[in-house]
Amino acid sequence: MSEIAKVAVIGAGVMGAGIAAHVANAGLPVLLLDIVAKDSEDRSAIAAKAIERLQKSEPSAFMGKAAAKRVTPGNIEDDLDKLADCDWIVEAILERADLKQDLYRRVEAVRKDGSVVSSNTSTIPLSTLTEGLGDRFAEDFLVTHFFNPPRYMRLLEVVAGAQTKPEVVETISRFADHRLGKGVVACKDRPGFIANRLGVYWLQAAVAEAFDHNLSIEEADAVIGRPMGIPKTGVFGLLDLVGLDLMPHVNASLAAALPKDDPFQAYNRPLAVVDKMIAEGYTGRKGKGGFYRITRAKGGKVKEAIDLHSGEWRPERPADPEAIRVAGRDLRALLDHDSPVGRYARAVLTRTLSYAALLVGDAADDPAAIDDAMRLGYNWKQGPFELIDRLGADWLAAALTAQGDPVPPYLAQAAGRKVYKVTEGHREILQPDGAYRSHLRPDGVLLLEDIKLVSKPLLKNGSAALWDIGDGVACFEFTSKMNALDPDILGLLAKSLKLVARQFKALVIYNEGGAFSAGANLGLALFAANIAAWSEIETLVAEGQKTYRALREAPFPVVGAPSGLALGGGCEILLHCDAVQAHAESYIGLVEVGVGLVPAWGGCTEMLHRWSTLGQLPKGPMPALSKVFETVSTATVAKSAAEAKELLFLREGDGITMNRDRLLADAKAKALALVEGYAPPPRREFTLPGAAAKTGLDMAVASVQRQGKATPYDGVVCGALADILSGGDTDITVTLTEDALLELERTHFMALARRPETLARIETMLLTGKPLRN
Structure with a gap:
């Protein structure tokens, strides 16, 4: 089938409008449709106002001013025939099968041959959506489940039906990967698919067990957050962000769709305190507050938290020092600790990992798909099977048995083995049949994580390393905290420039941290200033100028490849590169x-x-x-790579990569393209x-x-x-x-x-x- 050149999104609510904005970020024209506005002279006012809201949203849905101009508003009464020009039609209306099917019949009457129709549903089975709509529709239909906000959440779950043509799945998956920057996870047509099936179970377990173990929400969030590699919001902070009022609907939908003996059913119980909060408008950050709220007292702001047991508000307080101390230890020690927080952590995590193992062969055949879904959809640092390897499958099985919980078949057959192992430099993953299969990256994906499995650094110290990434290209990697720049980085970079000049064609500056570089190490600077080591500071400034100039004047091309924050000195290193290949979500600025x-x-x-x-x-x-x-x-910071071009932190010829996993390969290709006839500026x-x-x-x-x-x-x-x-x-x-x-x-x-x-x-x-x- 043809490539995707124009997209339509039907449904201008939060998700539909967000999907439209992100397709526009990818450079495509988008038609955004909704119902006719009843109280406006503009019949397309609902879609038009959605676009206006997107332009004011924080964080911004659009990556630049040009993207907003690519979205055209319309309505499904006057503009449905315009779908004939679209290659992909995304439906994102209310979660009601009858409304969706009525819309599909109208779409089917006007869409062109070969166009793809997909639903953003997260609760309705694909088989239900296509029932009675004919072969032509079923062959071109699939579920594309985005996560909110679509620009920032990388997961896209793709569900194909029994009749969906393979080329439809391949086209949408490739487009979502390369153009939208998504991590595409293939799911089976099961309730909640993967991420929400497991994620909702995890959230419900964490909330219910906090009640059962008599923990405060601060203690629960301290335990569930960073110690388990989960965002610092923890569980209650995450529910405030998502919206408490959404959870009863999601829970009810899953409960109705899942078998009565599914472990989720045991945790799907009403919680009077939560019901009361929702009834009083405490639905999270979008309402008056949620489990946490901000109040004003004596002219200032006070953060309060709800007591789960009394339902009363009180000032937020730090978690018990013992809980913090226990949570700060290694994960096994936390789960083995005989204390309320240890028992709570063990109950939540062991049952969540057990549920993940139950999903192998049900929601997905490949355990790696479940890991990807939780990393990309819920921002876990490690997926559940990576956590199982961290704890040990035998330890987890014994913990479940001690709790009186059954051991899932997949976990039982992993006894004494790792889920992931490295064989001759490449990763393999344990399959449901007990055999290992190679865990291959998609074509065009190059990661330092994989290079490190098969090679050692050419140069290395405590803050940086130099790697051979093949084809005559070297990669300089920052490894300090937040990749803050310090004398060790500058010193190793100076040495690396000399080595690359002797042995390589080009250099890429790149790392796989959350920030490319947060700038100079302010802690070191403050320490030096406090002891009046002014000569040390001046030497660091001079060495930085000297090294950055040497970088720009090197006899080989240098390409910077940022993702995330590139601030201060991190921005300046990019300014001295011959070219930049930036991840779309690069936030670049001089903030000194x-x-x-x-x-x-x-x-x-x-x-x-x-x-x-x-x-x-x-x-x-x-x-x-x-x-x-x-x-x-x-101290202006570009909020995207596209905006960085408007501010000239990036130049017109610098490239933008939408998919983070493809950044290093793209930067390497750009560096090689500059080699022939290269001369420094x-x-x-x-x-x-x-x-x-x-x-x-x-x-x-x-x-x-x-x-x-x-x-x-x-x-x-x-x-x-x-x-x-x-x-x-x-x-x-x-x-x-x-x-x-x-x-x-x-x-x-x-x-x-x-x-x-x-x-x-x-x-x-x-x-x-x-x-x-x-």
Whole structure:
């Protein structure tokens, strides 16, 4: 069948509108339809207002301004015939089979041959949806279950029916993988599919067991969260985020669809406190609050939590110190601990892992699909079978037996063996029949995780490593906490540049952490400042400038491959690369002013060069200078790779990869494409207006201060930035070298680093994660 070139989404609710926005993020035109608006002259007002809401949503549904323009609103009375132009029609209306089937009959009358129709349902079996609709419809129909919000949640569950053509599944799966950036998991047509079947069981078990073990919600979240590799919201915080009022409907749907002896049924019991909360409007963050709420007292905000047993509100309190201590130990020690939190953790996790094992052969034949579903759909760091390997299948079986719980067949046959094992450098996974099968990545996926199974680093220290990723390309990896940049990274990068020049064609800078780099290590900087080790700080600044310049002037191409945060020094390293291949969810910016500093590893210099040569601005130095000042002085961070192009943190020729797992392969290909005829870029030269421009920028800052939008110390920091960008003691007749601007960066950085106001900002950022407005 043909490739997907245009998409329609029917249903402009939260999910449907979000799906439409994300398809637009992928660069495709989208038709968004809903029913006719009854109380508006615009018959398509429901869809139109949904698009307006998307543009104001936080976090943003759109990756850039251009994406919003690709979505066209319409209604199913006037615009249904436009479906004839669409290659994929996604239905995302109410979870009622009768309404969906009525819509499908109308769609079937107008859609073109070969177009795909899919439902975003999470509760209705595919066989029910296609019943009585004919072979033509059934052959082109499947379930595509997105998770909310569609832009950010990577999981897409795909369910094919008995009549669905294989090429339909292949086309949608490939499109979702490459263009939408989804981790596609094939599911069987079972209630709840995989992620919600297991995820809802886990949530219900965690809530019910908290009541049974007389735990506070703070204790439960402390135990269920980070110790198990689950987001720090834990369970009760996650339910607040999802919406408490959604859970009774999901639970009722699963309970009706599952057999009476399914383990879920034992946990699907009414909880009076929760029912009362929902009735009173405490439905989570979208309502007045949920298990946690924010109240105002004495002019400030107070976070409160509900007592599960009395139903009364009280100030949030830290979990019992003993609970925190126990939870902070290794997972086996937590589950073996003879305490309320240990017994709670053991009951929830052992039964959740047991339920996952029961789903093998039912919801999915491959245990890896269940792991993928929970990692991508619920943000678990490890899937349930990876957790089983961490604990030991024998330990888990013994724990279940001790609790009086049955041991699932898959777990019993794993006795004494790992679910995952490595054989001759590649991963294998235990199958339901007891045999191991190779766990292969999709074509075009290259991960350092796999390279590390078969090779050792070329260079390595405590903060970084250099790897051979094949075809003459090396990969430099940050490995520090949050990939913060420190002297070890700079030192190893300098050594790596020399080694790559001798033995390789190109270099990629990439890692598989949650952040590409959160910037320079502020903790080290604060420590050095507190002991007045100013020479050490100045040496670090100078070494950073020297190393970054060596990176840009290397005799081979360098490609940066960020994903997640690339802030401060992490942004600056990208600015010095020949090209960037960025994951779509890259958040790039120069944020130093927030901690009372200025970019000093060439960030000011490079941004001036970009806006002077690449920016679509009027001629002369002031427009570029003003644009860079605006961006850096406000610590602007691009909220996507697409937005980073608008801000020139990325250039037009830099690439964007939608699927995180394909980033390294794409970056490697970009690096190899630059090899033939490569020559490093020349050093930059500037003509800047000097004191007159600085005066103008200072006046602009003073105006903002008078409006109360900038603090006194903001004026000091911005004054330093203004002096750098205007060229210091110069005028428009003088040509400034790159060295001169780098010296200005270094001088102002050091002057600010010595000030107590800057040290206060750094300390506050380290303690709270929030900027200090002093």
